Amino acid sequence: MPIHTLWVDADACPVVIKEILYRAAGRLEIPLVLVANQPLQVPGSRHIRTVQVAAGFDVADNYIVQQAQPGDLVITADIPLADEVISKGCTALSPRGDLYTKENIRQRLNMRDFMDTLRSSGVNTGGPPPLNHGDRQAFANQLDRLLSRHKRE
Numbered sequence: 741m742p743i744h745t746l747w748v749d750a751d752a753c754p755v756v757i758k759e760i761l762y763r764a765a766g767r768l769e770i771p772l773v774l775v776a777n778q779p780l781q782v783p784g785s786r787h788i789r790t791v792q793v794a795a796g797f798d799v800a801d802n803y804i805v806q807q808a809q810p811g812d813l814v815i816t817a818d819i820p821l822a823d824e825v826i827s828k829g830c831t832a833l834s835p836r837g838d839l840y841t842k843e844n845i846r847q848r849l850n851m852r853d854f855m856d857t858l859r860s861s862g863v864n865t866g867g868p869p870p871l872n873h874g875d876r877q878a879f880a881n882q883l884d885r886l887l888s889r890h891k892r893e
Contacts, residue, residue, distance in 0.1 A: 742811065743770065743831070743887065747804050749816035750774035750790070754871050757835040760880050761815065762788060768887055773807075775800045813886060817868075819848050831886060835871065837878030839886075 746761060758774070765772035765787040772788045774780055777795045782788050793799045801821040808814055810829030816822055822832035822840040832840040840848065 742889065743813045744809060745812045746770060746772045747808050747812055747814045747825075747830075748772065748774040749800060749804060749814070749818055749821060750776040750780060751778065751800060752817060753815060753835055756871065756876055757815070757879055758782075760876070760883065764883060764887060770887070775803050819845070822848075833879070833882055833886065835879055836868075836875040837880075837882040839882055 746765060748758065748761060750758070753774075761772055762783050762785070764770070766783075766785055769787055773791060774782060774788070775791045775793060777793050777800055779792055780790045782790055791803065793803050801816075801818060801824075804814060804816075804821065805824045805828070808825050808828060808830050812825075812830045814822070814825045814830050814832045815835060816825075816832060817834050817836075819840070822834075823845045825832050826840060826842055826845055832845075834840065
C-alpha cells in the first residue's frame with residue numbers, strides 16, 4: 741500500500757528530522773502535515789502544511805489519530821500514539837529511526853509504563869540521549885526504505 745500522507749508529531753520532533761522530512765516530501769511530492777500546539781515555521785511548499793492545535797495533554801496526538809488513514813506514515817517518539825495509529829493500519833516511525841510494529845509495540849508500551857512507574861516512585865531514570873549523527877542516519881535510511889514503497893506503487 742502506498743503512503744498517502746506523512747504525519748509528524750511536531751512539538752518534540754527534532755529540527756534535523758523535520759528537515760529530512762521536508763526534503764522527502766518535496767522530492768516525492770507527498771503531503772507532509774506537521775501537527776503541534778505552537779506555531780511552526782516550515783518551508784514554502786505545496787506539499788507541506790502545519791496544523792496548530794490547542795495546548796493540552798495529547799491534543800496533537802488525538803488530532804493525528806483522528807486524521808491519519810490506513811497507509812499513512814506517522815513520525816513520533818510517543819509510544820501510545822504509535823500504538824493507536826498502528827491499530828488504524830498506519831506505519832509509525834520514531835525520530836531515531838525505530839520502526840514501531842504490531843510485533844514490538846506491546847513490549848515498548850510495557851517498558852514505557854515501567855519507566856513511568858520508576859519515575860513516579862522517585863527514581864531518576866534520565867531521559868533519552870541527545871539525537872546524534874547515527875540516529876539521524878538511521879531515521880533517514882528507514883524513511884527511505886518506507887518511502888521507496890511509495891515510489892514503486
